[in-house]
Amino acid sequence: MKKTVLKLVAISLVSLMVITGCSSNKTETETSADSAYKAITTEELTGNIGDDKWVVVDARDNNAFNGWALEGVKRGGHIDGAVDFAANWLNVEKEDKDAILDEALKTKGINPEKNVVLYDANGIDSKAVADYLSGKGYENIYLYDVNEWASDDTKTMVQFPGYELLVPAGAVKALLDGETPETFTAGKKVKMIEGSWGEEKESYTKGHIPGAIHINTDSIEPPPAWMLADDATLLKVMLDNGISKNDTVIVSGEAQMAAYRVAMVLRYAGVEDVRVLNGGTAAWTAAGYELETSSNAPVSITDFGGEFPGNPDMVDTISELQEHLKSDRFTLVDNRTMDEFVGKSSGYSYHDKMGRIPGAVFGFAGKTDSNSLDYFRNIDNTMRNADEILAMWQNQGIDLKNHLAFMCGSGWRAAEVLYYANVAGLEDVSLYSDGWIGWSNAGLPSETGEVVK
């Protein structure tokens, strides 16, 4: 009897130990139950932010980092001092993917010598990035649930000032489902536009956001020069496509630059609320949503509903640019490749003149050709970290307090860059739309060669 009782007590004790051992209550530096990575408390994280031996990494979707409150977090944005390395970047199929990701790690100061804190809101993203880093030899990896931080109002969550200009696929889906995501107005219909070059059969019918109408970029910048059309033509485009001043519009497209170009023109026209799908239609399909292939006909209107153009200062003409360049409170930011900037290449097979506008400052674009914007996009074509963009410009000696006018060859790259500048919080900006092609075709002065500092 005694032996039986003793056995029962022993079994109970062992069972109790096993149960408490498997408990989900984490204690300090306890290894996560389902991984080899360490957990970190909010207090520890708070104490280590700013320490050079630590780097805090947001593993969530780019839109969450920018400011959107996704996946149920109480407040949107990122932990103050955190950098971004989204888990979905690991799933992108792209040439030189490994090199691109390695460069991102380097740029963001994520290296094996540091203690790396990865955070997310779903328990999946940070684990994915942790596995990736672990495979690269990282050993000091900590995982953190950002819900704890976001729900504590004493902790700072940083939202980029213009984050709402770039819309996540989930928010677009919510709108299509009749919901009202954050930053949108309840009851107000949002118009979807697919902006791309060519007739519908070129890109639009291959797939677009459901309900979107098509705007051919040739209608806003007609051949053979592809310079911005005159105001009368642009007004007709607005009316023919049923776009009025008071509309909220989301522009998307397979080729993002085209979407940004159309979006810029809508803002110039005076449409009050013009946003772009962050990452283009690829972001839509990556989120698991279906594209629509059927055509949606626009319903034309007769009254734009306001002065046209409503924002003339958004776009600089050549003559306006010539005046602005005389001011030391104005900076012309040249968003072309370095080869285009120094005059080794025009960037366009149909344009022979090479060089730059005197006074322009190199503001980066892509690394390869006039269709690329590597310095401004993540591997999934979402917007690069706004802090990194601003730092890049400041390293070029660009005074961010100046009025910045963005230019490129003919206004596409610069349109996208201008949007990113707005997201970053720069409001005193404009687009020199005609770009290098317009300037050089007008026979105006130019310069070539490296810039002597």
Place this chain on the structure above:
Amino acid sequence: MKKILYFVALMSEISLVATMFILESFAEKKAGVNHHVLARRHQWETTVFSPGNKDVISFVLSFIFAGFLALLVYSFIKRANSKEGLRFRQIQLIIGMLAAAFALMSQHMIFFFDMKTTPYITFSAMVILGIQTIVIALSGKSTKEGKNLK
């Protein structure tokens, strides 16, 4: 050796014609090709193919066409010993005339104006015309040598 040259000439001309079809098709579908083709078209229409130059080009093409036609008629009228050689020359003359005619039509017919690659078509036709001129000259020399040996 001449047969090799003739073969190369034929392949070059076929490639040029095929390229024009492909270029026209791509100019409808690809923004980059479209921009390049239309921009160059605009540039050439204000320079090489300006209204004044077009008249000169048309005159020269018409002259060449007429010259080839005259040679063709002459080849039918005059009997030659080597019918094989003559037939080849006649074919080359007809191709030359077609090239000249295409070059002329591309500058004057609405059908061609509606195409994006019109100046490219004109250039290609003129290149083919140039190749044909060389081929015809060589074949004319062969025919004379053939006669002299007999």
